[in-house]
Amino acid sequence: MRSIRIGGGAGYSDDSLWPALELMRKGNLDYIGFECLAERTIAIAQQQKLADPRKGYNSQLEFRMEHVLPLAKEKGVKVVTNMGAANVEAAVEATRKVAEELGITGLKIAGVVGDNVFHLLDRYRDLPVFETGERFGDLDREVVSANAYLGIGGIVEALDRGADVVITGRCNDAALFLGPLVHEFGWATDDLYGKGTLVGHLMECSAYVTGGYFCVPGKKDVPDFWNIGYPIAEVFENGDTFLTKLPDAGGRVDRQTCTEQLLYEIHDPANYIVPDCVADFSKVDFIEVGKDRVQAIGATGKPKTDTLKVSVGYRDSFIGTSELSFGGPGWKERCDLYFDAAQKIWDHLGLKPDEVQFSIIGYNSICPDVEHMDFDLSRIPEVRARIAVRTKDQKTALALLKEANPGLACPAGTSMLSMSVKEALAILSLLIPREDVPFHVMYQEV
């Protein structure tokens, strides 16, 4: 029975490239997927494109392609990626240029276009915002981008037409891996789409399934943690799936790493909605069939929904944060004094943040519920007091932080003040009809 090998080459926009190149050199791959878009990334990319129409694709694209294309050509590995971000056509052109400069010929580069639905937003004013249920039209903020999560359609079409490199914009992460499987095997059932979606879900975060985001020394040790290799999926025509890694790379692949990644970013395992199906992972199990080799069984699927999810980027607010170090006995009382004084000076000056958070790094900044856990604070020698404020503009954030940190009128022994203000470009989601989002594929060749 036929099988193909797909590598996971990146799990986010700035993921390290070297383990991906190792996979291409030694992994005997047929495909490699590079997942490089987070929720907010495309909104930022859209703003870049507005400022410069030749920009808006992943900033690491040329760097990656310079190293990836020669290996792709030499080893016969097809590349599938969403590095197109907000400007797929420019990404395809940039990739063609890299190939040309490297003297590579006989390469067909495809771009999947169509995820941008910004121009359609007026028709969705009465739709509920997925996260809050509020009417989208009531949003009192400037919207800067809207991109639908496309499925495998464009990727499969591009591969069917002989593309060696497929570049998409916003698409479902698992589609980067399901697409090649459907192209190779002609899968057409929800069951197989569900199995392929599991492959994608396990592979879309690179090292997360091979020992990354996992190590607890003494409990869950990771061999050669400094050199964790990226994953390889070996998938058979009937859907049988094996997860593994390069034998000489660091890391590990076993029930524990696979179970953690299976349950990463999913809610109801029986209903994992992607553009191409509703995957059902509720009966998934993992069988260790060898060293760092796991068979994934039990995934299936149900028919896809009739909507596509759209990520809408909007300018939410400004966020200012400051941190100040405290150490030695009585740090808690000094922190409380510092926070109290900040609130008092703001009240006195009539400065009001839209939202404020006072917390202590080293104590309760990650989880406020430590207050219920009876930790002995006298055992903690040093902390950083953190102030975070939300405002409508940068000026107010800066003023709040400045007044909260008067410089010399501070508690004993404080130091190392840091401050920053950034704009919060936030994302909300809408569910829109599929027929509103046609895609097409464009091609360039060297």
Next chain:
Amino acid sequence: MKLFDIAHSRTGDKGNISNISVICYDRKDYPLIAERVTADRVKDFFRDKVKGRVVRYEMPQLGALNFVLYDALGGGVTRTLDIDPHGKALSQFILYMEI
């Protein structure tokens, strides 16, 4: 004993929703965590952090539970004031739970 002794965990995030897995090292401990680590208990454990409800899903074949925590990330990963916007570290904090 603490959950840390018998289970491991990972968090994921989507918007303002965190999900935390609790996975037994040894599947024979699953009945114990299924009994003791309920959605109510997790909600109580994170009562200040999590503003919404907690839903529990069960994967007995994996010895695992998946908790979905609503309104847990300060308004959403992309706009929260929280220092850990994705709630990545919550997976390790849940392991402080007494069993």
